Amino acid sequence: MNKCSLAIDIGASSGKLVAGYVENEKLKLKEVHRFENTIMKKGDHFCWDLESLFKEIKKGIHACREQGLKPESIGIDTWAVDFVLLDENDALLTDAVAYRDSRTDGMMEEVFTHISKERLYLETGIQFQKFNTIYQLHALKKSNPEILEKAKTFLMIPDYLNYLLSGVKANEYTNATTTQLVNAFTKKWDKDLLDQLGINKDMFQEILPPTSSLGNLKAELVKEFGFDMNVLLPATHDTGSAVVSVPEADDTIYISSGTWSLIGVENNFPICVTKALDYNFTNEGGFDYRFRFLKNIMGLWMIQEVKRNYHNTYSFAEFVGLANQEIDFHSKVNVDDDRFLKPENMIEEIQTYCAETAQSIPQNPGQVAKCVFDSLAVSYQTAINQIEEVYEKDFQTINVIGGGAQNEMLNQLIADTTKKEVLAGPVEATAIGNVVSQLITLDEIKGLKEARNIIKNSFELEKYTSKKKVEGLR
Structure with a gap:
């Protein structure tokens, strides 16, 4: 076997460890361990259980050995924005409070009293x-300023897990950019911004790019x-x-479809223009x-929460089947309304929204699911229109990647709504x-271009056009 690497991929609802290597110019993958990840209530806040996550990581590494795998390297990816602070003895000062926690309510508006919204966008x-x-940091400064005063180290979630593995403290570039504290042009922590907000800039670590070794x-x-x-x-x-899995293509918009849907294009430079600000687009590293x-x-x-509200009676595939039976139900919600961020009951929140907007109220699982899928498709269409307006060009193809690429109904809805070709996968x-x-x-692959060619040759995609699905493309 050629050199093997172990990916630790942790999302907001689950995590997995996947080993991968190149053989005959194709990428081979083997899932060695999978586990759940959930937010828990700890005191007054909703938090991530980092101790449990690290235990699962170690279980996965032990599973490698049991399955005859001996990776040469290991790398971690997770969701963005959340963090922990360490004291002078490298002990945790904070829990890993989750982004769905309510502590940030009203904080954005308070930050704008220190620095204008326009300046913040133009710089980051x-x-x-x-x-x-x-x-989140502003909320912590307001509620527990003594913690920020004691803090010696700021680490985002993957940074902290890397520290537990290696003993090295560093902030990785792509995740650091999501803090809204990194200058988009210097690619470093914006110290003037930190000073203006009264946040201790000395607790931030050197920002290292992908392909760095700890x-x-x-x-x-x-x-062990x-x-x-x-x-x-x-x-x-x-x-x-x-x-990284999206092929090089000037005419392709990607949708990274999972717990969140991230819809956009790849650039060699940030687009910090007024129209992008007005449409609230981001320029993440x-x-x-x-x-x-x-x-x-x-x-x-939204559908994950609906599934939970129905006590996991239905699988995601069953929700798709039930939604397909509700062809005459057309109510939609604004999926980006804050009410859907962490409601007590997602089904009731959807029903309330429909009632408030004088639409038919979904009464059964199929109608609720169809409402979610239709609403997502409409929100994608709106975002695509905005991208095309900013770029002043039409994009021909949408590449849906991630777990959501398995949702054939949603893929078809995207094709029907946008009238564009949809490629699903990997x-x-x-x-x-x-x-x-x-x-x-590890020099097993010679750069991003070769990596994308290998990925393209390794995984079959499904193609959808308006009212028609075409099987088996590469």
Whole structure:
């Protein structure tokens, strides 16, 4: 076997460890461990259980050995914006409060009293979402200023997990950009901005790009696992890794479809213009210092919550089947309304929205699911129209990547709504991007262009056109 890399891909609802290597110019993947990830209530806040996540990571590494795999490297990607703070002894000062927590309510408006919205966008290029790290830090400064005064280290979630593996503290570039505290042009922490907000700039670490090495595993972990690995940085923001799987194409818009839907295009430079600000598009950092010009849309979180509200009686595939039976039901909601961020009951929130907007109220699982899928398709269409307006060009193809690419009904709805060609896949886009980033670092793959050609040759895509699905494309 050629050099093998291990991707740790943790999303907002689940995580997995996937081993990957190149053989005969194709990428081979093997899932070695999968686990759930959920938000828990801890005191007054909703938090991530980092101790549990690290235990699952270690289980997955042990599973590698049991399955006869010996990866040479390991890399982590997770969701964005959330963080922990460490004290002078490297002990946790904070829990990993989740972005869906309500502590940031009203914080964005308070930050605008210190720095204008326009300046913040022109310097960072990041869209305005109430849960961005900048607003979380402002909330912490307001509620517990003593914690910020004691803090010696700021680490985002993948940074902290990397620290547990390697003992090295660093901030990775793609995830750091989502904080709304990194200058889009210098690609460094914006110290003037931090000073203006009264946030201690000394707790931030050096920003390292994807393909950087943090060194080997800590000695006690090598002893525990029975083998060593190089701890490498992929794009630690999961969407940053996922977009690595999108082929080079000037006429393609991608939708990274999972708990969130990230819809956009890849650029070599940030687009910090007034129209992009008005439409609330972001310029997140990407692999090879590229930029992801995209909009964050609520995504499949809504159907995940609906599934939970129905006590997991129906699978996602069954929701699609039930929705397909409700061809005469057409109510829609604004999926980006804050009411859907973390409601007590998603079904009731959808029904209330429909009632408030004088639409038919969904009464059964099929109608609720169809409302979600139709609403997502409309929100995608709106975002695509805005992208085309900013770029002053038409895009011909939409590439849906990630777990949502398996939803045939939604893929067809996107094709029907946008009247564009839709390519679905690869499904494991994030893990794929994570693996090939490591293999580039290990010189198994010669750069991003070759990586994308290998991915294109390794995974079959499905093609959808308006009212027609075409099987088996590459």
